Amino acid sequence: MVNLFIVIKNLTIYTLILFLSIKLLSKGFDYTAKKLSRANKHTKAAALFISAIAIFAWPFLFADYPYILRTSIIVLLYIVLALSLNFVLGFAGQLSMGHAAFYAVGAYTTALLTVNLKVSFWLAFAASAVIAGLFGLLLGIPTLRLKGDYLAITTIGFGEILRLVLINWTSFTRGPAGIPGIPSPKLFGLTINSNTGYFYLILALAVFTVFISYRLLNSRLGRGLIAVRDDEIAAEAMGINSTYLKILAFVLGAVIAGMAGSFFSTFVHYVNPDNFNYMESVVILTMVVLGGVGSIPGVILGAAVLSILPEALRDIATYRYAIYGILLVMMMIIRPQGMIGKSSFKGGVRHENTKSKKNHKSLWRAVGS
Amino acid sequence: MRILKAKKITKAFGGLLAVNNVDFHIDSGEIVSLIGPNGAGKTTFFNVITGIHEATSGEVQFLGKKLKKSKPFEITKLGIGRTFQNIRLFASMTVLENIMSGQYCRTHTDLFGAIFATPKAKLEEKKIREKALELLDFLELTDKKDELAVSLPYGYQRRVEIARALATEPKLLLLDEPAAGMNTSEKLDMTKLIRKISEKGYTTLVIEHDMKLVMGISNRIVVLDYGNKIAEGSPEEIQKNPKVISAYLGKGGAQ
Numbered sequence: 101m102v103n104l105f106i107v108i109k110n111l112t113i114y115t116l117i118l119f120l121s122i123k124l125l126s127k128g129f130d131y132t133a134k135k136l137s138r139a140n141k142h143t144k145a146a147a148l149f150i151s152a153i154a155i156f157a158w159p160f161l162f163a164d165y166p167y168i169l170r171t172s173i174i175v176l177l178y179i180v181l182a183l184s185l186n187f188v189l190g191f192a193g194q195l196s197m198g199h200a201a202f203y204a205v206g207a208y209t210t211a212l213l214t215v216n217l218k219v220s221f222w223l224a225f226a227a228s229a230v231i232a233g234l235f236g237l238l239l240g241i242p243t244l245r246l247k248g249d250y251l252a253i254t255t256i257g258f259g260e261i262l263r264l265v266l267i268n269w270t271s272f273t274r275g276p277a278g279i280p281g282i283p284s285p286k287l288f289g290l291t292i293n294s295n296t297g298y299f300y301l302i303l304a305l306a307v308f309t310v311f312i313s314y315r316l317l318n319s320r321l322g323r324g325l326i327a328v329r330d331d332e333i334a335a336e337a338m339g340i341n342s343t344y345l346k347i348l349a350f351v352l353g354a355v356i357a358g359m360a361g362s363f364f365s366t367f368v369h370y371v372n373p374d375n376f377n378y379m380e381s382v383v384i385l386t387m388v389v390l391g392g393v394g395s396i397p398g399v400i401l402g403a404a405v406l407s408i409l410p411e412a413l414r415d416i417a418t419y420r421y422a423i424y425g426i427l428l429v430m431m432m433i434i435r436p437q438g439m440i441g442k443s444s445f446k447g448g449v450r451h452e453n454t455k456s457k458k459n460h461k462s463l464w465r466a467v468g469s
Numbered sequence: 470m471r472i473l474k475a476k477k478i479t480k481a482f483g484g485l486l487a488v489n490n491v492d493f494h495i496d497s498g499e500i501v502s503l504i505g506p507n508g509a510g511k512t513t514f515f516n517v518i519t520g521i522h523e524a525t526s527g528e529v530q531f532l533g534k535k536l537k538k539s540k541p542f543e544i545t546k547l548g549i550g551r552t553f554q555n556i557r558l559f560a561s562m563t564v565l566e567n568i569m570s571g572q573y574c575r576t577h578t579d580l581f582g583a584i585f586a587t588p589k590a591k592l593e594e595k596k597i598r599e600k601a602l603e604l605l606d607f608l609e610l611t612d613k614k615d616e617l618a619v620s621l622p623y624g625y626q627r628r629v630e631i632a633r634a635l636a637t638e639p640k641l642l643l644l645d646e647p648a649a650g651m652n653t654s655e656k657l658d659m660t661k662l663i664r665k666i667s668e669k670g671y672t673t674l675v676i677e678h679d680m681k682l683v684m685g686i687s688n689r690i691v692v693l694d695y696g697n698k699i700a701e702g703s704p705e706e707i708q709k710n711p712k713v714i715s716a717y718l719g720k721g722g723a724q
Contacts, residue, residue, distance in 0.1 A: 316580075316583055326562060331558075333553075334559065336542045338545060338573060339637050340573045341540075348580065
């Protein structure tokens, strides 16, 4: 009984803290988004330049703190993973809940190729991307005819099947024992085995992912995807082949998750099926939803917050998933569009001449619908 | 030029004849209205001629070619653009983006072109934007281009939808109840707008309940009732046609 009271007391405190921080942070994000979208080109370029330098200098600033550096690498890894899911969930609007499966395919492809066949990492990296993409295609063609909950269930099923295959096909994957001894990548004769090296490697992958996210979003295909997400019937009537675009987004998401998996296996030098369980898919999904479905800065922020949070919550680790749950419920009530919603930079804030209040309303209406 | 020709179209759902032996055609530059009481089979007929349903018997020719049952996106690509009775704009897009998305089926940039922004892709993107701006100008929406389309008043949303349909470069434009839910002044604007679109050379088929609008714009009116075509002709002829009057008002109305 006493224990129960303590748990309830603690959860209430955490709930209150989360409530207040979401409220405060929301104000902060809205303010920043407004400022940024009003800023002129030079200010934007300067802000981008300064943050780029800060990120590049990061490993040198924290060279003596391996803990911070390793956490940063994990943050970047999850940014890549969350952005890869964002192709499917954010752009095409398809709820995929087995994203960790593609991550696993990438990790195991690299592990098996480099350990068993002694293939170089870079070749294995490419193979991971291709094979994860093939899995995405194989799964996408039959399942993307399904909608909403049905798609979610089939993707959960796929993720679980893959994990069980990894566990039970012991002759191939060594089962629950996992595959140890995955070598570090070599580049121009140098072996990348320091945290700094890994940091730049995953940074390159993250930058690449952000880059293609933006390029895709602002292209004909991106508009087609958003159209499918907003209203599939109308999209089809505008001549948009929704099945093709959904599969494209699915495959692209799978390819990038595969690349992330490949990096993961070489970074920790060891893979086992437990790394890719259902909770992993849920965590990636939570990052996207929390940050803002379809919003690239939002997803990056969501991934960063949710991969730092477990570290910050070390002292209250038992409450970790409870806090995730409360956080999600709170977000859905207070700020359903995510920390930085996809429309934050659109419509309302672009107009300086018209009354901002009216525009704000329209923005909310758009988000609510 | 004959844009669309339907010969003896019948569509049955089980034992129910939703459309029964209907002939229909529309020529280049015409505005034709399809009217009829609720449940007359207008929507079914509309779906048959646009290839969403397959006719039980009869055939549809679009630009001289036989139209088979196809997916909606293929039909749009063939050259039939449409709007919806209940507005279906893309909610997270601005007005400009909504219209740009209409040009999807007329453009070709692939994933490679999009990611690496090849010169060809850039040129195409520029053309898409120019075309969209042109359409915005034509429909007098230029000052709204950066607003979220769904945040506009109802009348404007209709216009954005029409602009989006025009962006698909249709040979035949289908307007499904364009004046539904509009007030009198908005209806008047819509009448003017449909005329203006027709003057630009678009062939238009309108399904509409509002008689004032229908009579004001149509070159020709086709009336359906219980799946049968009961009348066809100019607005004046339709207004005097006893069959039409009795279909709308009951038998007593004709006397």
